[in-house]
Amino acid sequence: MGALTISQVRKSYGAADILKGIDLSIDAGEFLILVGPSGCGKSTLLAMIAGLEHPTSGAIHIGDRDVTYLPSKDRDIAMVFQSYALYPNMNVAQNIAFGLEMRKVPKAQRDETVQRVSKMLQISHLLDRKPGQLSGGQRQRVAMGRALARDPKLFLFDEPLSNLDAKLRIEMRAEIKLLHQRTRTTTVYVTHDQVEAMTLGDRIAVMRDGVVQQFGTPEEIYTRPANRFVAEFIGSPTMNFVTAERLSEGLRAQGVTLPVNAEQQASINAAISGNGGCLYGLRPEHIRLADDGVPGQLVMIEPTGPETYLLVDTPLGQMTSRVAGNPHLHVGDTVRLQWAAESAHLFDAGNEKRLA
Amino acid sequence: MSAAMSPEMTSSSSPSAVVPARRPGGLSWQRVLLLLVLLGFAAFFLTPLYVMVSTSFKTMDEVRNGTLLSIPMSPSFEAWSKAWSSACTGTDCGGLKPFFMNSVYMVVPAVLISTALGALNGYVLTKWRFRGSEVMFAFLLFGVFMPMQVVLLPMSQVLGKLGIASSVWGLILVHVLAGMPSTTLFFRNYYAGLPDELVKAATLDGASFWQIFWRIVVPLSTPILVVTLIWQFTSIWNDFLYGVVFSGADSKPITVGLNNLANTTSTVKEYNVDMAAALIAALPTLVVYVVAGKYFVRGLTAGAVKG
Numbered sequence: 001m002g003a004l005t006i007s008q009v010r011k012s013y014g015a016a017d018i019l020k021g022i023d024l025s026i027d028a029g030e031f032l033i034l035v036g037p038s039g040c041g042k043s044t045l046l047a048m049i050a051g052l053e054h055p056t057s058g059a060i061h062i063g064d065r066d067v068t069y070l071p072s073k074d075r076d077i078a079m080v081f082q083s084y085a086l087y088p089n090m091n092v093a094q095n096i097a098f099g100l101e102m103r104k105v106p107k108a109q110r111d112e113t114v115q116r117v118s119k120m121l122q123i124s125h126l127l128d129r130k131p132g133q134l135s136g137g138q139r140q141r142v143a144m145g146r147a148l149a150r151d152p153k154l155f156l157f158d159e160p161l162s163n164l165d166a167k168l169r170i171e172m173r174a175e176i177k178l179l180h181q182r183t184r185t186t187t188v189y190v191t192h193d194q195v196e197a198m199t200l201g202d203r204i205a206v207m208r209d210g211v212v213q214q215f216g217t218p219e220e221i222y223t224r225p226a227n228r229f230v231a232e233f234i235g236s237p238t239m240n241f242v243t244a245e246r247l248s249e250g251l252r253a254q255g256v257t258l259p260v261n262a263e264q265q266a267s268i269n270a271a272i273s274g275n276g277g278c279l280y281g282l283r284p285e286h287i288r289l290a291d292d293g294v295p296g297q298l299v300m301i302e303p304t305g306p307e308t309y310l311l312v313d314t315p316l317g318q319m320t321s322r323v324a325g326n327p328h329l330h331v332g333d334t335v336r337l338q339w340a341a342e343s344a345h346l347f348d349a350g351n352e353k354r355l356a
Numbered sequence: 357m358s359a360a361m362s363p364e365m366t367s368s369s370s371p372s373a374v375v376p377a378r379r380p381g382g383l384s385w386q387r388v389l390l391l392l393v394l395l396g397f398a399a400f401f402l403t404p405l406y407v408m409v410s411t412s413f414k415t416m417d418e419v420r421n422g423t424l425l426s427i428p429m430s431p432s433f434e435a436w437s438k439a440w441s442s443a444c445t446g447t448d449c450g451g452l453k454p455f456f457m458n459s460v461y462m463v464v465p466a467v468l469i470s471t472a473l474g475a476l477n478g479y480v481l482t483k484w485r486f487r488g489s490e491v492m493f494a495f496l497l498f499g500v501f502m503p504m505q506v507v508l509l510p511m512s513q514v515l516g517k518l519g520i521a522s523s524v525w526g527l528i529l530v531h532v533l534a535g536m537p538s539t540t541l542f543f544r545n546y547y548a549g550l551p552d553e554l555v556k557a558a559t560l561d562g563a564s565f566w567q568i569f570w571r572i573v574v575p576l577s578t579p580i581l582v583v584t585l586i587w588q589f590t591s592i593w594n595d596f597l598y599g600v601v602f603s604g605a606d607s608k609p610i611t612v613g614l615n616n617l618a619n620t621t622s623t624v625k626e627y628n629v630d631m632a633a634a635l636i637a638a639l640p641t642l643v644v645y646v647v648a649g650k651y652f653v654r655g656l657t658a659g660a661v662k663g
Contacts, residue, residue: 050556052556052560077560078560079556079557079560081553081556081557083553085553085554085557087554087557087558087571089575089576098561098563099562102558102561102562102563103562146557150561
């Protein structure tokens with residue numbers, strides 16, 4: 001049994017089903033990301049792991065222990081909140097030591113832990129300050145210190161970076177990752193940011209409307225999204241979609257033949273009977289400018305420095321291409337787009353599930 | 357207030373006007389007029405206080421021969437000491453001192469208990485909601501708006517059954533019950549502004565209901581504690597109705613004492629003693645306002661904004 005196992009967890013508030021049967025399991029030391037748009041139930045699920053809410057049905061195990069209805073304090077967990085929830089009336093040292101104090105850890109040992117943790121997070125010089133006198137990044141560190149001090153079996157993070165500005169967010173993201181590499185504490189991390197999900201997670205659970213859409217490694221999620229929602233949610237700029245009709249051989253949209261390889265063709269043949277449609281998905285980085293291919297006119301150019309996003313009006317609809325460097329083109333230029341058949345993601349147009 | 361605002365408002369409303377901006381603090385005739393009107397109002401409202409203070413320092417001869425507004429020629433504390441220790445209230449002639457002490461014995465526990473209960477109620481109603489807690493709060497709110505007279509008869513029956521009628525304990529109980537709706541309202545609204553995540557974090561840290569209350573919630577309550585303490589002190593100290601209805605012979609509060617003193621008919625009406633007595637009765641609340649008034653105003657507006 002894994003370090004954290006969630007089995008058939010459901011939660012309803014009256015008639016509203018927030019979680020509709022969640023099954024997840026991770027091993028000790030893994031970093032699990034719960035990601036999804038707001039209202040998908042990810043925070044509710046985290047609150048249940050924390051013991052701040054209880055499921056309507058189903059079970060949660062930490063290690064071999066059934067903790068479904070166990071009070072939070074007996075679960076051996078620590079949590080970092082979105083607002084940090086530092087106690088404003090206590091200084092940093094007292095904040096870090098509070099959990100230990102409540103557990104009747106002797107004073108000498110508490111002080112030692114505060115020293116160790118604050119050194120690890122480089123906040124030793126802030127120990128006498130009150131949270132109100134700290135910057136956002138420092139508060140974030142103290143919140144992590146408070147969680148670390150307890151040396152828990154399980155770390156929970158509830159969108160911990162969303163209150164920071166962009167630059168600090170990237171710094172703290174890296175620190176969280178480094179910290180996890182050092183401590184190897186099993187972690188559950190809730191975010192709505194797909195970049196955080198991809199960069200931090202060992203395993204990602206993409207959620208929508210109380211259902212896990214896909215549970216897998218970041219690579220699996222990115223290279224083989226299970227359905228259109230996952231494909232659209234992960235990746236920026238978002239994946240291009242073309243609604244295609246099926247021919248006896250290959251796919252076609254707006255009179256343009258879309259390349260498919262043999263394997264994809266077999267999957268299409270197996271899955272779609274008759275005239276069923278197909279969604280043809282392409283990640284922007286897989287569309288390149290070439291001498292021939294689908295013609296189109298440049299509508300917008302977004303240079304980011306290392307790469308440039310090109311929005312192109314084509315017979316297939318508007319498509320985004322992501323090219324390296326700056327191609328020095330102008331709006332209105334005519335370009336031709338090309339891609340390899342195996343880079344395409346195929347989805348059933350009806351249920352939007354992955355075909356190949 | 358409006359006098360201080362007006363120059364900023366005129367200059368900000370016409371930033372690009374051709375007229376050069378007036379030097380801040382410069383006196384225009386509008387401002388002079390405004391100040392005069394405000395001074396007039398201030399004098400109007402302060403005159404009664406002046407009359408009371410000056411009269412209390414006069415001797416009876418001076419009161420009789422001088423005018424109402426005249427300054428005491430030879431200020432004396434005679435009236436004050438008489439009001440405090442030897443003025444007659446009814447047949448008793450021990451001054452206001454025993455009444456003052458009765459009020460102190462009543463006010464201190466009543467204020468502390470009603471404030472403590474309000475804090476606890478507010479904490480439970482915001483951070484430990486239970487089924488029906490909102491309904492309960494709605495009922496408590498009735499208590500804020502209920503006229504005091506409504507409870508007089510049932511309350512005297514209750515006090516009688518409890519065996520604390522006509523005692524200081526009965527008065528304390530009445531004031532605690534009457535004050536709890538407003539103290540609860542104060543604390544509930546203040547605690548609604550404290551983030552729930554604080555309580556969740558403390559719960560995860562292993563703190564209990566009482567530990568969270570004492571270690572986290574109470575230390576964050578200073579502004580609202582000051583407001584509630586002042587509010588309760590003033591309303592209980594100044595209360596006359598409960599004091600006159602529920603007190604016994606030896607537990608009458610100062611407001612009742614003052615009333616009796618002023619209504620005791622003797623051959624001469626000693627205005628100077630009456631004024632001194634009224635000032636003695638009003639002094640504690642005055643002191644509280646002067647000492648803690650700024651916290652009061654600050655606290656009333658502190659609920660929404662977190663520091």
